[in-house]
Amino acid sequence: MSLILVFQIFTTGAIASEVADLPDLTPDDRTWVIDFAKVISSSTESTTSEALEKLATETGNQVRFVTIQRIDFGQPASEFVSELFDKWFITPEQRAKQTLVLLATEDHRVAIKTGAEVDQILPKEIAASIASETMLFPSQKSNYNQAVTDGMNRLVAVLSGLADPGAPVIVAETDLSIKPSEIKTEPVSASLVVGGFLIAATVIPMVTYYWFQNQS
Template identity: 40%
Template structure:
């Protein structure tokens, strides 16, 4: 009977520490959960296609850049009938590629050959800067597959390779696409310069965020371990 009472007391004394540990473990798990992936079903429909040119699911563009892109693409559509959309996402569903994702979004937004004929869709996955471009049949008479791929892989990515310059990247892609679809000669991809890379002694913003997150997780894990032990010894000391 005495032994059973001691056991119950031990469990009663340890319960607060256990609850705190459980709570902190849940917090740690939530904190370290990666950003949710994006599937095609999460991409919003074009409720007003004539006014929707840039869809950002990962806010990497400034308001001024979005305004400039909207003006350029809106003017292009009014003058030529060719419509261009830009889409940014942060992470794709497991097993999804940027090409398959872009293809599905293109079909979701433009489900028939007639609605897709004069369309262009440029998609960027910002977690690894993979990009893909899809074009309609009519658009390909000017924006050929070769030029389109060069826009997605060269024009768009050149500023990104210089340091994730998303605003510069999309403006460059928009300007080149608008030039070609306006019937003017293709200005071509940017000429990449071979610069000597000097290792920076400063951490990037992403590295700083990762370091901060790691420190927080370590601290929470330490607290989750120490609090139950401290609680246990505290009650043990009081009992004695």
């Protein structure tokens, strides 16, 4: 029975999670996207799993993305993912090349825990950037597929020995999004209109009079 199926049977209807609620991970498990919150599309899961399977085969580095709905009792996400890491990977040898990425959807929280050998390749500041910049922003907008895809791309690059591509550039919304029909203009003051008519009524007769005088 798969890990995901066991969790579904054990926690049907559950919203919040504690580490104790989650099943153990078997040493030979090669499930790379464990979507307990059910927010990841099948296409994203397939693409991510293929990339992470290739990474594991070529480098030995294993990355898992885990989604839950929310963390019980306001527990810090970093503490939750550390406890889950220790629960799933018992020995130092099992932990060494592991990376565990937690995404709590209703809490809008992301945390990453890495093993000792991964720490030599993936600096803590890059891991923190992946969580707080690459994944958190789309997660806050409920774009969980983008969060997982962007996080996976950075992790695969760095753990493959390539340069860190960095966090995506977030473009601020501008007035270009405003449609012409939505642009409001200030109405012309009625007093200005009346004033214009009065000036015209005074100037035009004077100009006409002087013109006739010059003609004669």
